[in-house]
Amino acid sequence: MTLDLQLKEPFTRNLKDGKPFIISGPCSAETEEQVHETVKRLAKQNVDAIRAGIWKPRTRPNSFEGIGTEGLKWLKDACKEVGLPAAVEVANAKHVYESLKFGIDILWIGARTTVNPFAVQEIADALQGVDVPVMIKNPVNPDLELWIGAIERIHKAGIRKIAAIHRGFSSYEKSKYRNKPYWEIPIELKRRISDIPLICDPSHICGTREHLHTVCQKAMDLNFDGLIIESHRDPSKAWSDAAQQLTPEALGEMINNLVLRKLSTDDKEFNTHLDDLRSKINRIDDEIMEILSHRMDIVKEIGICKKENNITILQPSRWDEIIKKALEKGSKIGLSDQVITDIFQAIHNESIRKQTAVMNDE
Ligand code: PEP
Ligand code: MN
Numbered sequence: 001m002t003l004d005l006q007l008k009e010p011f012t013r014n015l016k017d018g019k020p021f022i023i024s025g026p027c028s029a030e031t032e033e034q035v036h037e038t039v040k041r042l043a044k045q046n047v048d049a050i051r052a053g054i055w056k057p058r059t060r061p062n063s064f065e066g067i068g069t070e071g072l073k074w075l076k077d078a079c080k081e082v083g084l085p086a087a088v089e090v091a092n093a094k095h096v097y098e099s100l101k102f103g104i105d106i107l108w109i110g111a112r113t114t115v116n117p118f119a120v121q122e123i124a125d126a127l128q129g130v131d132v133p134v135m136i137k138n139p140v141n142p143d144l145e146l147w148i149g150a151i152e153r154i155h156k157a158g159i160r161k162i163a164a165i166h167r168g169f170s171s172y173e174k175s176k177y178r179n180k181p182y183w184e185i186p187i188e189l190k191r192r193i194s195d196i197p198l199i200c201d202p203s204h205i206c207g208t209r210e211h212l213h214t215v216c217q218k219a220m221d222l223n224f225d226g227l228i229i230e231s232h233r234d235p236s237k238a239w240s241d242a243a244q245q246l247t248p249e250a251l252g253e254m255i256n257n258l259v260l261r262k263l264s265t266d267d268k269e270f271n272t273h274l275d276d277l278r279s280k281i282n283r284i285d286d287e288i289m290e291i292l293s294h295r296m297d298i299v300k301e302i303g304i305c306k307k308e309n310n311i312t313i314l315q316p317s318r319w320d321e322i323i324k325k326a327l328e329k330g331s332k333i334g335l336s337d338q339v340i341t342d343i344f345q346a347i348h349n350e351s352i353r354k355q356t357a358v359m360n361d362e
Contacts, residue, residue, distance in 0.1 A: 011226055024251055039081075045252030053088075106132065114146065117149060138167060139169075142182050162196065166200050169185070186200075200219035220259065221261060
C-alpha cells in the first residue's frame with residue numbers, strides 16, 4: 001500500500017550522514033523552569049525536535065495527569081528560543097485545537113489512543129484542512145491492523161506528513177521490557193506501507209534506562225528513521241516515568257555512541273560478494289520449499305490412511321515426539337527453542353489443515 005506521503009521532511013533520515021531524526025524531551029512538562037532548562041540543555045545535544053507530554057494518559061487515577069494547556073506555552077516558548085520544533089501528544093479534538101492554537105509543530109497520537117478508532121477519528125476530524133506532521137504510536141496491543149487503521153484515518157483527513165512510532169506492546173507475561181518490542185510488527189508495517197518513516201521509542205519499550213542503548217542500536221540496525229527518547233533535567237525527580245528518562249547529556253552521549261549503518265554501498269567487491277551469498281540463500285530457500293512440499297505430500301498420504309482407518313488427525317503423543325526431537329536437534333545446531341517451536345508449529349498447523357481437507361474431501 002502506498003499512502004502518497006510527503007515524507008522528506010521532517011522525519012526521514014538525513015541521507016548524507018545517515019543521522020536519525022532525534023526527538024527528545026521530558027515524559028511530562030512539569031514546571032516552566034523544568035521545561036526551559038531541559039530544552040536548553042537538549043538543544044546542545046544536536047536533537048531535531050523536542051517532545052513533552054501535556055495531557056498524560058495514566059493507568060491509575062490520582063497520579064500526575066499532566067499540567068494541561070499552560071504547559072503548551074512553556075514548551076512553545078522554550079522551543080522558539082532554541083529554534084527547534086515542539087511535539088505534543090493529543091488524545092482528543094480539544095488537545096488538537098489547543099496545541100495548534102499555541103503553535104505546536106508536531107502532534108503524536110499515544111498508544112492508548114491508537115487502540116480506539118472513535119478517538120482516532122475524532123482527532124482526524126479535528127485535523128481536517130490542517131498541515132501538521134502527525135506521529136502515530138502503535139496501539140498498546142500487538143495489532144498491526146489497528147495501527148494501520150489509525151494511520152489511514154489520519155491520512156484520509158488530508159495529513160501527508162505521517163510517521164509511525166514503535167513503542168512496544170503490553171503483555172501479561174513478565175519480561176525485561178516494560179512493553180515487548182515484537183520487532184516483526186514494525187517490520188511488517190514497513191513492508192505494508194513502504195514509504196512510512198519509522199521512529200522507535202526505546203523509553204516506553206524499556207521502562208528503565210538499562211536497555212535503552214541496545215534498543216536504539218537495534219532500531220538503527222533495522223533502518224528506523226528516528227528515535228523519540230525521554231529526557232529530563234533531573235530524571236530521579238520526574239513526575240512521571242522517572243526510571244526510564246535520561247539527562248540531556250546522557251542522551252547526547254548515547255546517541256553519539258550509536259553505530260549508524262547504511263542501507264547500501266557502491267563498493268563493487270562488497271556488492272558482488274553479497275550477490276553471491278544471496279544466490280546461495282535463494283537456492284537454499286528453494287530447497288526448503290521443495291522439502292516442505294514433499295513433506296506435505298506424505299502428510300496427505302497419512303491423511304488418506306487415517307481416513308480409511310477412522311483415526312483422528314491430531315495425535316498428541318506423535319506431535320510431542322516431533323517437537324521434542326526437533327528441539328533436541330535444534331539446540332545441537334545452535335537454533336533457539338523459540339525458532340524451532342515457531343517453525344514446527346507452523347508446519348504442524350499446515351499439516352493439520354491438509355489432513356482436515358483430505359478427511360472432508362475438500
Ligand atoms: C508518552 O510518550 O509519554 C506516552 C504516554 O507513551 P505511550 O503512548 O507510548 O504509552
Ligand atoms: Mn512517558
